[in-house]
Amino acid sequence: MSIPATGSVLIADVRPYGEGDPVDVLVVDGSIAQIGADLSTPDAADRIDGGGAILLPGFVDLHTHLREPGREDTETIRTGSAAAALGGYTAVFAMANTDPVADNSTITDNVWRTGRDIGLVDVHPVGAVTVGLAGKQLAEMGMMAAGAAGVRMFSDDGKCVDDPLLMRRALEYAKSLDVLIAQHAEEPRLTVGAVAHEGPTAARLGLTGWPRAAEESIVIRDALLARDAGTRVHICHASTEGTVELLRWAREQGIAISAEVTPHHLLLDDSRLATYDPVNKVNPPLRETRDNDALRRALADGVIDCVATDHAPHAAQEKACEFAQARPGMLGLETALPIVVDTMVNPGLLDWRGVARVMSERPAQIVGIADQGRPIEVGEPGSLTLVDPDRSWVVRPDELASLSRNTPYAAMTMPATVTATVLRGVVTARDGEVTR
Ligand SMILES: NC(=O)N[C@@H](CC(=O)O)C(=O)O
Ligand SMILES: [Zn+2]
Numbered sequence: 321m322s323i324p325a326t327g328s329v330l331i332a333d334v335r336p337y338g339e340g341d342p343v344d345v346l347v348v349d350g351s352i353a354q355i356g357a358d359l360s361t362p363d364a365a366d367r368i369d370g371g372g373a374i375l376l377p378g379f380v381d382l383h384t385h386l387r388e389p390g391r392e393d394t395e396t397i398r399t400g401s402a403a404a405a406l407g408g409y410t411a412v413f414a415m416a417n418t419d420p421v422a423d424n425s426t427i428t429d430n431v432w433r434t435g436r437d438i439g440l441v442d443v444h445p446v447g448a449v450t451v452g453l454a455g456k457q458l459a460e461m462g463m464m465a466a467g468a469a470g471v472r473m474f475s476d477d478g479k480c481v482d483d484p485l486l487m488r489r490a491l492e493y494a495k496s497l498d499v500l501i502a503q504h505a506e507e508p509r510l511t512v513g514a515v516a517h518e519g520p521t522a523a524r525l526g527l528t529g530w531p532r533a534a535e536e537s538i539v540i541r542d543a544l545l546a547r548d549a550g551t552r553v554h555i556c557h558a559s560t561e562g563t564v565e566l567l568r569w570a571r572e573q574g575i576a577i578s579a580e581v582t583p584h585h586l587l588l589d590d591s592r593l594a595t596y597d598p599v600n601k602v603n604p605p606l607r608e609t610r611d612n613d614a615l616r617r618a619l620a621d622g623v624i625d626c627v628a629t630d631h632a633p634h635a636a637q638e639k640a641c642e643f644a645q646a647r648p649g650m651l652g653l654e655t656a657l658p659i660v661v662d663t664m665v666n667p668g669l670l671d672w673r674g675v676a677r678v679m680s681e682r683p684a685q686i687v688g689i690a691d692q693g694r695p696i697e698v699g700e701p702g703s704l705t706l707v708d709p710d711r712s713w714v715v716r717p718d719e720l721a722s723l724s725r726n727t728p729y730a731a732m733t734m735p736a737t738v739t740a741t742v743l744r745g746v747v748t749a750r751d752g753e754v755t756r
């Protein structure tokens with residue numbers, strides 16, 4: 321195993337967590353060496369002029385689809401890494417629903433090595449819980465955890481581990497390995513043929529509904545299974561008001577349940593479906609305003625731990641068809657931060673410390689990676705993100721680094737910009753371009 325690249329950079333004129341007067345932050349050989357006024361740039365160190373930008377710990381995405389191996393026409397580890405670096409991410413967790421499925425250490429180690437060689441972001445492969453995502457037989461989680469990638473998170477995302485006995489066994493196995501199971505909470509018997517949130521909009525548009533109970537029944541079931549197994553469980557893409565209430569109850573019981581929310585479930589609702597544009601089709605579906613409101617409040621008060629993108633690239637032909645036939649999923653990496661600013665920071669629900677918590681610190685803690693989501697202090701890793709909170713930009717799908725174009729935000733104005741990303745002292749993105 322070779323050591324990941326480290327570098328040295330002086331990041332001048334930035335405000336850590338958006339607090340206090342601007343300072344300079346010097347990163348030497350991958351770690352923060354000095355924080356102070358008017359530091360000089362050492363020889364061989366890169367330099368970034370922050371221009372008063374906000375400095376945050378590099379973002380960690382617990383939920384990314386990179387499509388390699390198998391669908392390199394829609395995203396590769398390289399293009400997905402570029403999208404991540406441009407979005408301010410220094411680590412991403414690449415879901416296992418590739419082709420072939422990442423259910424063995426040959427694949428998970430390959431994904432990890434490919435990501436490391438590209439060097440734009442730490443690519444942590446997620447291992448499948450069941451062989452082939454088929455929901456019948458547990459995958460060799462121990463082998464994947466013991467491999468070069470050191471897999472720490474397992475998920476059948478895209479599919480729910482719906483058999484309660486198998487989920488129970490998976491949680492017990494995960495406990496002995498000290499790894500995390502992330503559940504795509506969707507009771508499949510309640511979503512047969514479903515393409516949109518079950519409610520007045522789907523009824524009016526003639527679309528088959530995906531009821532809130534399909535998510536909530538699995539959330540509460542898995543909370544109880546985690547309780548009995550004495551272990552933890554993570555809920556992917558929480559999307560309903562009821563899920564928030566169940567998470568709150570489970571936490572009160574002392575159950576070790578964590579949850580993420582996507583930027584699109586914070587911002588968008590099912591009124592967008594009126595055009596029948598499949599760009600708005602996603603799993604779980606866009607829901608109603610009251611769900612958006614409940615998810616925002618839950619993220620602010622910590623009942624939902626973190627933001628995860630569920631970046632899900634799809635080819636044009638998989639979206640240029642009838643709504644019911646289109647693939648579910650939307651891009652997320654390059655637009656996540658500005659949507660969190662729009663839905664959480666600007667309305668006063670989160671300050672920049674809170675943004676660091678939900679986009680970096682909590683996700684790193686949930687999955688247990690020690691070198692990400694750290695405080696901006698001397699001796700800590702130099703994996704950092706610069707944000708200009710006042711520089712707006714317009715989303716042009718053709719200008720995104722992702723290989724796919726399925727963003728629901730085309731032509732929308734984003735209120736803030738990630739201006740640079742630094743991974744262990746190596747500048748990975750700067751002014752909208754990746755550096756390698
Ligand atoms: N979110 C989606 O709508 N799609 C994801 C799978 C998933 O996250 O369930 C995908 O892989 O395309
Ligand atoms: Zn999912």
Ligand SMILES: [Zn+2]
Nearest residue numbers: 415477478630
């Ligand atoms: Zn997903």
